[in-house]
Amino acid sequence: MPDTRQQKTFCRICEAQCGLIVETRDNRVVDIKPNPDHVASKGYACIKGLKMGDFAHSPDRLQTPLKKVDGEFVPIPWDQAIAEIGAKLRQIHAQQGGQAIAAYMGNPIGFCMWPTAMLNMMLTAFGSNKLFTPGTQDCASKFAGGERLFGSPGAQVFPDIDNMRLLIAVGSNPVISKMSFITMPHPMERIEGIEQRGGKVYWVNPRRTESAKRLGEHVAIRPDTDVFFMLGFLHEVIRRDAVDHEHVRRYMNGYTTLAEVAKPWTPERVAQVTRIPAATLTAMVDDYLAADGAAIYSSTGVNQGSYGLMVYWLQEAINAITGNLDKRGGVLAGKGVLPSPPIPEETARSRIDDIPYVNNTIPAGIMADEILTPGEGRIRAMFNLSGNPLLTCAGSDRLATAFEDLELFVCLDIVRNETAEYADYILPGLHNLERADIPFYFFSVMGLMPTRSYSYTDPVLAPPGQCRDEGLVFRQLCRAAGVPLGGARPLQWFSNLCEWLDTVPFLRGRYSMDKLFFSLMSRVSKIGGLGKLRKHPDGILLEPNARRLPGQARADTIGQGGTCTRRPRGARADPR
Numbered sequence: 001m002p003d004t005r006q007q008k009t010f011c012r013i014c015e016a017q018c019g020l021i022v023e024t025r026d027n028r029v030v031d032i033k034p035n036p037d038h039v040a041s042k043g044y045a046c047i048k049g050l051k052m053g054d055f056a057h058s059p060d061r062l063q064t065p066l067k068k069v070d071g072e073f074v075p076i077p078w079d080q081a082i083a084e085i086g087a088k089l090r091q092i093h094a095q096q097g098g099q100a101i102a103a104y105m106g107n108p109i110g111f112c113m114w115p116t117a118m119l120n121m122m123l124t125a126f127g128s129n130k131l132f133t134p135g136t137q138d139c140a141s142k143f144a145g146g147e148r149l150f151g152s153p154g155a156q157v158f159p160d161i162d163n164m165r166l167l168i169a170v171g172s173n174p175v176i177s178k179m180s181f182i183t184m185p186h187p188m189e190r191i192e193g194i195e196q197r198g199g200k201v202y203w204v205n206p207r208r209t210e211s212a213k214r215l216g217e218h219v220a221i222r223p224d225t226d227v228f229f230m231l232g233f234l235h236e237v238i239r240r241d242a243v244d245h246e247h248v249r250r251y252m253n254g255y256t257t258l259a260e261v262a263k264p265w266t267p268e269r270v271a272q273v274t275r276i277p278a279a280t281l282t283a284m285v286d287d288y289l290a291a292d293g294a295a296i297y298s299s300t301g302v303n304q305g306s307y308g309l310m311v312y313w314l315q316e317a318i319n320a321i322t323g324n325l326d327k328r329g330g331v332l333a334g335k336g337v338l339p340s341p342p343i344p345e346e347t348a349r350s351r352i353d354d355i356p357y358v359n360n361t362i363p364a365g366i367m368a369d370e371i372l373t374p375g376e377g378r379i380r381a382m383f384n385l386s387g388n389p390l391l392t393c394a395g396s397d398r399l400a401t402a403f404e405d406l407e408l409f410v411c412l413d414i415v416r417n418e419t420a421e422y423a424d425y426i427l428p429g430l431h432n433l434e435r436a437d438i439p440f441y442f443f444s445v446m447g448l449m450p451t452r453s454y455s456y457t458d459p460v461l462a463p464p465g466q467c468r469d470e471g472l473v474f475r476q477l478c479r480a481a482g483v484p485l486g487g488a489r490p491l492q493w494f495s496n497l498c499e500w501l502d503t504v505p506f507l508r509g510r511y512s513m514d515k516l517f518f519s520l521m522s523r524v525s526k527i528g529g530l531g532k533l534r535k536h537p538d539g540i541l542l543e544p545n546a547r548r549l550p551g552q553a554r555a556d557t558i559g560q561g562g563t564c565t566r567r568p569r570g571a572r573a574d575p576r
């Protein structure tokens, strides 16, 4: 008799994290359907989520650890891989210090809470803060902006799409990508709702995208000139005195400076740079100001440009001074369920070019230089956790040279990608369907949810071959290298105990550390233990989004200065 099962879970390919129903037979996916009862996605899922079984069962799946021997990858047992990598780490740590050990964490696994937490714990164990992420390319501008505008990198705002009358979306293409910094399944249906309510949508983009072809008005802009568009927009808002002065007085600092910055940037002047006709810009301002609930929102097309932070600052300044910040139909402040990880008082700076860290991460753009440039803290050992930086970061040739220069390069992935060709070891990790999870950082910490919800999933599939949870691999490597997980001996002992209990047949799975971690997180978030969460496979609806500025207890998140204050030194922003 085949073992046929149906299990509810949620997708972890993009920010939307749609609810899915997965049907399996003998540990193979036979069908994936959208979950019509999921509290947030309500029966929506896209082709990527529905076809992910093909990736889980791909013939390209890595099934065993590989070691490069004389230029060829040969299979080796896990014990050997852990012992050898651990010994090499121990040596590099002793000779060159913790900062010689670094990691790049790819985007797909960034949606999974456990392996990413354990990677951080391993880096902490070595005393390293060198974590590179794609986020430093695609959204560091927003994290840096959140810190400067609202008091912490995790304090972010998102457009209240379901209630607004006007959306200006800059550098985004939701038909294809489902947006960013907003966890919203089926974005186009909800954006369509704006027009159905009699409102309007503008797409500011050099390209007439699939989204612009579907609805709204396309405004063509010369690439990388969005900062001037924002300056012209702000100039017009201030020239017309369409400013909510009471809102500004109560919650913001620096308005005079803002007005001075915008003063020279008339729509006519801006048009010469952006190629957006002055009449188009002023018509957009007319529509924005006339709408009861409006927002300018920008995404990856801007974040990856030269002026991401400036665009973000100006955009949120416009939303704020017009009274659209913290307004139904404007932009709302995210409210997560977990506290933000602490950000050090003193911002770390990179060895190369003295660049400040953003959200505890170092820019992937200087990874090659951090490896190749001699001196204290030069990277000698590198982990690549489900990333493909050789292709996705700038400067492939130099990165290839850098990866070849490393003393130890370990890639963990489910397939052998281009970057892994440079590895000394390739370790087989888990597909998302093979791990338990809770909603990732943007939900749980930043709370960028138009529909506030929370869920837990058990694994749907057992991993094939010798594929191993990456979180366990980092715990084992800490032990092998003689450094305690997270820098705390009791934590390493606890980790070892959990690992041992998982080998006892009748206890297997009961004390696995990932589940205990999820249980702890869910209890900290006051949602309940895994027992409760398992009873809600369609997710749990949380208290809806609300205005947050007037409540003084929460004013620090939005920043007493909506436009440009920093929190007082020593004050910690509470993301809730």
Ligand SMILES: Nc1nc2c(c(=O)[nH]1)N[C@H]1C(S)=C(S)[C@@H](COP(=O)(O)OP(=O)(O)OC[C@H]3O[C@@H](n4cnc5c(=O)[nH]c(N)nc54)[C@H](O)[C@@H]3O)O[C@H]1N2
Residues within 6 Å of the ligand: 105, 106, 107, 108, 109, 134, 135, 137, 138, 300, 386, 387, 388, 389, 391, 392, 393, 412, 413, 414, 415, 417, 429, 430, 431, 432, 433
């Ligand atoms: N030219 C160009 N470069 C870009 C971008 C662009 O638009 N153009 N976009 C940028 C952006 S927005 C981003 S986020 C980065 C992404 O950059 P990266 O994160 O470096 O690259 P990806 O190709 O998304 O994924 C890396 C690896 O994740 C693995 N993976 C996929 N699913 C799973 C899974 O379920 N489990 C495990 N363990 N691994 C899995 C894949 O095998 C793949 O090898 O690229 C950036 N770089």
Ligand SMILES: Nc1nc2c(c(=O)[nH]1)N[C@H]1C(S)=C(S)[C@@H](COP(=O)(O)OP(=O)(O)OC[C@H]3O[C@@H](n4cnc5c(=O)[nH]c(N)nc54)[C@H](O)[C@@H]3O)O[C@H]1N2
Residues within 6 Å of the ligand: 014, 107, 138, 170, 171, 172, 173, 174, 176, 177, 178, 179, 180, 204, 205, 206, 207, 209, 221, 222, 223, 224, 225, 226, 299, 300, 301, 302, 305
């Ligand atoms: N199918 C699919 N979906 C994905 C992903 C994927 O790889 N494939 N990746 C996921 C990830 S990691 C992310 S971060 C999100 C990204 O999702 P979005 O933030 O929506 O980004 P993109 O779809 O890359 O669209 C960026 C747009 O910016 C435009 N653009 C380029 N340069 C400029 C410029 O200078 N100014 C302006 N105004 N626009 C510009 C481009 O034409 C493009 O339409 O998508 C997620 N969803």
Ligand code: SF4
Residues within 6 Å of the ligand: 011, 012, 013, 014, 015, 016, 017, 018, 044, 045, 046, 047, 048, 049, 050, 178, 185, 186
């Ligand atoms: S929209 Fe994103 S989360 Fe939803 S099914 Fe598609 S890839 Fe998965």
Ligand SMILES: [Mo]
Residues within 6 Å of the ligand: 107, 134, 138
């Ligand atoms: Mo991204």
